[in-house]
Amino acid sequence: MSIYPNISDFLLDNEPSIGSPAIIYDYNSIVSTVSKIRNDIKIIPNVELCFAIKANRNKIVLKLLSDLGLGADVASIHEFEIVEEIGMNPVYSTSPAYNEKFLEKLLERNILPDFNSFSQLKKYVEEYNLNEVGVRVKVPLKNIHPDITYGEQSRFGINIDSDEFIQFINNKKLKIKQLHFHLGELQNSSIIKEAMEYIYSLSYKFQDLEVINIGGGLTYLYSDEIEVKKSWEIVKEYVLQINRQLNREVKIVVEPGMLILAMSGYLYSKVQSSDLSINKRIITVDCSAWNLTYWAYPYLVHSYSDSMNTTEEEHVIFGNTCYEKDVFISSVRHKPLKINDGLLMNPVGAYVNSMARNMHGYHLPDEWILKDSTFIKAGN
């Protein structure tokens, strides 16, 4: 599928001349992924591509995304401070746990928070005398997919249709400027259709609407090119209807995290031990799946092994903690890996360093950007 970048020839031919463990971001594949997404969504009028910072806080990587013109979605003051330092623009925000410090920073910069719960919204509207806000919407999905946990049962979003909510905003003369939804991993175009249909119905009730943020969760969807095309067509059609209804153009924000970076990141690690067990080879590498890849399910995409023995064996690749289930890859056939062989695993560009644990006090892997054939240090 065209969004999934190919591993660069340089990485295939040359073992990285950097220490291990390390995360390597492939510059060209980030650029091509962004360009592919942009090309897909450009049929939607007034659309803005942002990056969900929760997926990756590496400043050098974010600077690259900023240079490509991406805005940001932030969920904490820490993410916001990084985005400010880099100058990413525009910035959108929704968070289950705003506090005064974060909120004041957003308001200072004229960024409207998209409140995640009614109690949160009420508290801050009253505290700061707000007369306009954004809302993360709880979308009442009917055709809920078993894997989607983000419909009516979700803890995220406000039941914006409730009498209580409508009464509150009428009493306060509150303007709803932004509607934001994020439905976890979008499984197919019919989920998007249901969500957009709902947002369209809301556009009659909230006439001050300026921004519709459709969140992220596009990675699964992008495994099916036809569903991708269908989905963006659906979004476009509803946006046109909303614009007609409001008699002006709203802004549409798309803010994936995983889709933009996951596939462009490679974990470079070295084998620390290699032992033949009953019918498989037990490999331990120099970093931890438990610490790093809780959300990423890595594949072994390449190894740098000079072993002459080409008879494949069953391998299990474990991380370097004492936790029994610290497994990167539970089954892969490969020529026998030996101590000090280098391995490349993918996809680790998103939700790896940004949500790492640190069992045994292991540090995060160093991060590098590979641009053509040059490694540029991207923090550690």
Ligand SMILES: Cc1ncc(COP(=O)(O)O)c(C=O)c1O
């Ligand atoms: C509001 C919001 N937007 C965007 C994202 C990014 O999702 P993904 O990385 O799956 O694209 C998330 C992820 O949790 C989110 O909560």
